Amino acid sequence: MAVESPRVTSIVVEAGEYPDLVRQYRVSGVPKTVVNGSVEILGSRPEEDFVRAAVGALPAVAP
Amino acid sequence: MAILSTADTARVREMLGAMVDPVRLVFFTQTLNCETCEPTGRILKELAELSDLITVEEHNLLLERDEAAKLGIDRVPAIAVLGAQDYGIRFLGIPSGYEFMSLLDAVLTVSKADSGLGEASRALLAGLPSPLELQVFVTPT
Numbered sequence: 001m002a003v004e005s006p007r008v009t010s011i012v013v014e015a016g017e018y019p020d021l022v023r024q025y026r027v028s029g030v031p032k033t034v035v036n037g038s039v040e041i042l043g044s045r046p047e048e049d050f051v052r053a054a055v056g057a058l059p060a061v062a063p
Numbered sequence: 064m065a066i067l068s069t070a071d072t073a074r075v076r077e078m079l080g081a082m083v084d085p086v087r088l089v090f091f092t093q094t095l096n097c098e099t100c101e102p103t104g105r106i107l108k109e110l111a112e113l114s115d116l117i118t119v120e121e122h123n124l125l126l127e128r129d130e131a132a133k134l135g136i137d138r139v140p141a142i143a144v145l146g147a148q149d150y151g152i153r154f155l156g157i158p159s160g161y162e163f164m165s166l167l168d169a170v171l172t173v174s175k176a177d178s179g180l181g182e183a184s185r186a187l188l189a190g191l192p193s194p195l196e197l198q199v200f201v202t203p204t
Contacts, residue, residue: 001178001180001184001188001195001197002150002151002152002178002197003150003152003172003173003176003177003178004178004180004184004185004188005188005189005191005195006150006151007191007193007194007195008151008188008191008194008195008196008197009135009151009152009153009194009195009196009197010151010152010153010197010199011152011153011154011155011196011197011198011199012153012154012155012156012158012162012165012169012199012201013155013156013198013199013200013201014099014154014155014156014157014158014162014201014202014203015156015200015201015202016156016202016203017099017155017156017157018138018155018156021198021200022200025198025200027200030200030201030202031199031200031201032199032200033197033198033199033200034197034198034200035195035196035197036194036195036196037196037198047180047181047184048181048183048184048187051180051183051184051187051188052187054195054197055187055188055191055195057195058191058192058193058195059192059193
């Protein structure tokens with residue numbers, strides 16, 4: 001997704017090494033994706049579902 | 064001691080044959096209070112040995128804060144996967160076990176400058192109205 005769009009950044013976080021981030025984002029299982037620090041996508045999903053969920057986390061109109 | 068087995072080495076080398084653009088793995092490390100930094104450096108070095116198109120650039124987070132800030136990195140170990148441009152792909156923590164495959168996949172995707180996504184996904188990502196940051200929490204096993 002990050003390669004597809006210049007607006008997307010993707011950070012893979014090894015949960016075991018960053019207990020502070022795990023606490024901050026209440027990670028209780030993996031994979032878990034946090035979109036823009038708030039919206040959560042749990043588990044792994046088919047590609048298109050995942051993209052839809054991630055893009056759906058954005059406000060409809062740019063601020 | 065090598066981290067990758069001989070069989071893995073051969074397989075990874077073969078996969079990396081599909082690379083197109085050179086890839087820089089910009090690695091941030093520190094010497095104290097980072098158990099996984101040294102093994103992460105070794106994994107990256109082994110990976111870079113398998114393709115002429117991969118280079119590893121090591122930086123000390125504490126001594127090179129500016130470089131780290133430019134890439135949005137404030138932790139160790141951290142890796143920025145850069146190709147013809149910076150696509151915004153980062154890895155925090157050691158890329159071992161299953162995460163090694165994720166790193167390999169990122170290297171290949173960046174090198175090909177092609178997401179490999181389906182048409183529907185590409186359409187959804189075209190013209191995003193604002194930045195989208197994905198933090199993907201994983202475990203190596």
